[in-house]
Amino acid sequence: MLRLAVLTVFCCAVLVNCLPAERSAPAVGDTVVGAPVEGVPVQAPEDSVQAVALQVQEPVEPAAEAPQPAPLIGEAPKPLDAQVPPRAPAPPVLQEGAIKGEEAPVPKREERSAGIEDEAKPNNEQLQRMIATLRKWPVKKPAAAAAPAKAPAAAAAPAPAKEAAAAPVADATKGAPSTAGGKSGPLNICTWNVFRFGPKKFDGTDGFPKKYGKSKIDMMVEQIKNADILALQEYFDPSLSVLNTLKDALDAQTGSKWNYSVSPRVGRVSKEQYVFLYRTEVASVVKEAVAPEPDGDVYSREPFFTHFKVSKGKAMKEFVLGTIHTEPSHAIQEMNGLVDSFDWAEKEFGLKDVMVLGDYNADCQYVRKSAWPTVKLFTDSKFHWFIPTGTDTAAMASECTFDRAVAKKDSKFPAAHVAGSLKVHDFVSNYKIKVAEARQLSDHFPVCLQYN
Ligand SMILES: *[C@@H]1O[C@H](CO)[C@@H](O)[C@H](O)[C@H]1NC(C)=O
Numbered sequence: 001m002l003r004l005a006v007l008t009v010f011c012c013a014v015l016v017n018c019l020p021a022e023r024s025a026p027a028v029g030d031t032v033v034g035a036p037v038e039g040v041p042v043q044a045p046e047d048s049v050q051a052v053a054l055q056v057q058e059p060v061e062p063a064a065e066a067p068q069p070a071p072l073i074g075e076a077p078k079p080l081d082a083q084v085p086p087r088a089p090a091p092p093v094l095q096e097g098a099i100k101g102e103e104a105p106v107p108k109r110e111e112r113s114a115g116i117e118d119e120a121k122p123n124n125e126q127l128q129r130m131i132a133t134l135r136k137w138p139v140k141k142p143a144a145a146a147a148p149a150k151a152p153a154a155a156a157a158p159a160p161a162k163e164a165a166a167a168p169v170a171d172a173t174k175g176a177p178s179t180a181g182g183k184s185g186p187l188n189i190c191t192w193n194v195f196r197f198g199p200k201k202f203d204g205t206d207g208f209p210k211k212y213g214k215s216k217i218d219m220m221v222e223q224i225k226n227a228d229i230l231a232l233q234e235y236f237d238p239s240l241s242v243l244n245t246l247k248d249a250l251d252a253q254t255g256s257k258w259n260y261s262v263s264p265r266v267g268r269v270s271k272e273q274y275v276f277l278y279r280t281e282v283a284s285v286v287k288e289a290v291a292p293e294p295d296g297d298v299y300s301r302e303p304f305f306t307h308f309k310v311s312k313g314k315a316m317k318e319f320v321l322g323t324i325h326t327e328p329s330h331a332i333q334e335m336n337g338l339v340d341s342f343d344w345a346e347k348e349f350g351l352k353d354v355m356v357l358g359d360y361n362a363d364c365q366y367v368r369k370s371a372w373p374t375v376k377l378f379t380d381s382k383f384h385w386f387i388p389t390g391t392d393t394a395a396m397a398s399e400c401t402f403d404r405a406v407a408k409k410d411s412k413f414p415a416a417h418v419a420g421s422l423k424v425h426d427f428v429s430n431y432k433i434k435v436a437e438a439r440q441l442s443d444h445f446p447v448c449l450q451y452n
Helices: 002-018 046-057 110-119 125-135 152-156 162-164 208-214 214-226 241-254 328-349 371-374
Strands: 187-197 229-235 258-262 273-279 282-290 305-309 318-325 354-359 383-384 401-410 447-451
Touching: 046 110, 110 214, 162 318, 187 214, 187 318, 187 354, 187 401, 208 318, 214 241, 229 318, 241 258, 241 273, 258 282, 273 282, 273 305, 273 318, 282 328, 328 354, 401 447
Parallel strands: 187 229, 318 354
Antiparallel strands: 187 447, 229 273, 258 273, 282 305, 305 318, 354 401, 383 401
């Protein structure tokens, strides 16, 4: 019985990884980086895949998205959604026409598939047979990027280079103006959900320096060193010692002095803290507040807002940044709560200039294409979305735009936004990390936006 259960869970996880990432509604705005992906393969078996996925996928957090034969060293497993109330009935399908045009599912990135194979080493014969069957599905591709240059797998993959070029993600080696970060240039505001960022993150047991040539803290600093203000989610260390370790590393490697604005521990199931790290020569904190529940118990972790004054940027002298980490199964409800929290923040801080950035879980299995018409924060034309769907912010096998940044159109943010400045720091590609091991750093990429 136990074996059957384990088998089922494992196969479900494999199934989920074999799914193409579902693309949701297009985000409004002018910040699309790169062209839409062309030559999207036809996915014949989608219906059957989707049907199975619907049965098994909904109650699982993205953290459980990849099968994990061995738990992360020293880290508690992420709680499953089963611990929170089940999702409300599926939203009605409305206004399909309004969100047509971006319906083509985007294939998983070639190299991302590699992690699944590397990761799954079943010793059970029956399991292996089932996995072999799953692998025949056409959504699974040979791992071109991960394969040695001469491996036949590289030739078999359909034009991986072209696909990579078409992907809407800038890699960290290009696109980032060297002026970003520090005294001059536009203000660079970033968000990053650092998977279970607690005392174990830098304990050195991961073998990263040996495997990937760099420690996790050096990787982190390299990804965020151009930020002026960085919103972090999933911080788990009330002593702040890990945060101080990161701050000290930023001090040492950027030549700036950094400070932080940290929320109290919030959360009904899994308590986390929100953090804004900022350069003290650029920004200072005026006031901080956790948003009250707008109505009942909407938020899993109430969003945290900090009022900053900044010394660079023409328009952005002061503003309020909020950050949120939604519970995946309640992403829509929590996004709708933000509509009220924007109004609350404007009153609380006496400023119209409010932007909320963070892990909205606003894509793929958590916010399906058909559900977007029920997302008031999206359908209400007062709001501007800076990170469009199609931007891969997930350091996972599937491509999802979980991380978002939203401000009101009549705030200073849309006009001050530097067109084309959206940047995803894809550390998985940058350091050639196995997808299965990426979450030892994080299951999300840092995402940055610039403002004048
Ligand atoms: C850092 O922030 C804290 C809390 O806002 C403040 O008390 C402290 O003076 C700041 N330190 C520096 C060096 O700016």
